[in-house]
Amino acid sequence: MRIAQVAPLTEAVPPKLYGGTERVVHWLTEELVALGHDVTLFASGDSRTSAKLEATWPKALRLDGSVRDPYALHMVMLERVRRKCDDEEFDFLHFHLDYYPWSLFMRQPTPFVTTLHGRLDLPEHQPVFDTFSTPPVISISNAQRRPVPQANWVRTIHHGLPENLLTPRPCSQDxxxxxxxxxxxxxxxxxxxxxxxxxxxxxxxxxxxxxxxxxxxxxxxxxxxxxxxxxxxxxxxxxxxxxxxxxxxxxxxxxxxxxxxxxxxxxxxxxxxxxxxxxxxxxxxxxxxxxxxxxxxxxxxxxxxxxxxxxxxxxxxxxxxEARFTARRMALDYLATYRGLMEATEPRIKLVSSAE
Structure with missing residues (x-):
């Protein structure tokens, strides 16, 4: 499968230090590549990945003091994704940018999904999800969904991290x-x-x-x-x-x-x-x-x-x-979701009987 992962430009993928969303995107991308998929990662140029890197800006925005309008660069990145869709380079798009891609990508045929990584309980979220009630979205917990039940929730997928990234070490606990x-x-x-x-x-x-x-x-x-x-x-x-x-x-x-x-x-x-x-x-x-x-x-x-x-x-x-929160489990859950959404958007052939 040809998959685009579209990450925020705020931090590198993975981040140098703190950064939850970019860290999860990195783990997911690496697992998808390991599973044999053709993955393109849209992220800052200082990112590290086994996928193809499409860098909109050379450096993570949090670390680049010259950038005063981060939204401008995110808009450039989204337009680059859209143009590659026009060239049919991807089978599926996975966004990690909240609601920013929806207006543009609802108007093109490549199937996509957005994982919502943040809180959704602010008053201004209500008109957003009232207006955009059809783009498919993934929650990272069931609790995250409660403030906006009108969203088009397709699945909850808990985060996972690489099985051996962090392991128990022998030491006293004090x-x-x-x-x-x-x-x-x-x-x-x-x-x-x-x-x-x-x-x-x-x-x-x-x-x-x-x-x-x-x-x-x-x-x-x-x-x-x-x-x-x-x-x-x-x-x-x-x-x-x-x-x-x-x-x-x-x-x-x-x-x-x-x-x-x-x-x-x-x-x-x-x-x-x-x-x-x-x-x-x-x-x-x-x-x-x-x-x-x-x-x-x-x-x-x-x-x-x-x-x-x-x-x-x-x-x-x-x-x-190991049973519930590995990156491999997370990647397999996402792949199942991608396939389900792709099948849902495939054109259906109408069978017409000879009597019609």
Whole structure:
């Protein structure tokens, strides 16, 4: 199958450090190539891929200070995809750009699908999905769908990561962990309070976006400055995650928003590390309470389950990751969806009887 994967230009594919969408696109693309498909990746020029790379801009936009209008470059990329469709270069198009491609690509014959990677509960999303109720879309959790039931949902496909990208490492577990991004909705302040109430050290491996710098300065920095229990490491790479997560008693995910998926949860599972997460968004779909971690409602209930973490089998947690959240499983789910949508758009031959 000739497949186009169209990624955001914000980060490289895969991203150098933090970047969930671009990381998932990379894993999916590599699996599709490994399965024998002809894949073209539309992404920034500093991306690394086994597919054919179509680079609209030489560098990821987040790292290129010269770019002030990222939308202009995304429009150029979409037009390049459309022109290649005119030349019939693809059997299927897979977009990872939210709703931006829909108006243009609804008006051409190549079948396509969009995976929605972000939150959909903002008021301005309602007119978008009221207007565009026919483009086929994939959710990354069932919870993500709730605010916009009018969308043309075709399937939920949970993310997966390469089976051996992160693995359990032999080490003692003597701290709680936070991984990802420091932002109000991620609840790092709550994680610090949970660790303090338990009297257990907390290691924070997370980035601070420019938009969240005030939150970090005003809320988080006072909680960690001079706090002997908190070790703020900063952003880490995939190569560092296995050791970081394997050494944790549990990963804390005290979120306060409708998390569409949450890659950090399956990254922890890949290392056999239990997850303690607030009951928000996708959490009940990812974490099996009492098996791969604990689902809690608030700070007090989170503190209460920390003592139960040693009862969980880290080997079983790893097994659940292998059964549910590998990139190969994700790629096979997407291929089945591509084929189903292609069959649905094939012209049907009408059989006319001789009596007509």
């Amino acid at each position: 701290y709680l962990a936070v991984l990802g991004r420091i932002a109000p909705e991620k609840g790092v302040d709550r994680a610090i309070k949970i660790a303090a109430r338990c009297g257990i050290p907390l290691k924070i491996a997370a980035k601070v976006d420019r938009a969240d710098q005030d939150y970090y300065d005003q809320v988080i920095s006072p909680l960690i400055t001079g706090n002997p229990l908190v070790d703020y490491i900063g952003e880490i790479t995939d190569n560092e995650k296995s050791e970081f997560l394997s050494g944790a008693l549990a990963l804390l995910v005290p979120i306060d928003w409708p998390e569409p998926f949450g890659l950090v949860m399956i990254e922890a599972m890949a290392c056999g590390t239990p997850v303690i997460a607030y009951n928000r968004g996708s959490v009940p779909e990812i974490i099996e309470d009492g098996l791969t971690g604990f689902i809690v409602e608030d700070e007090t209930s989170a503190v209460a389950v920390v003592s139960k973490v040693p009862q969980l089998s880290r080997a079983v947690i790893r097994q659940q990751f």
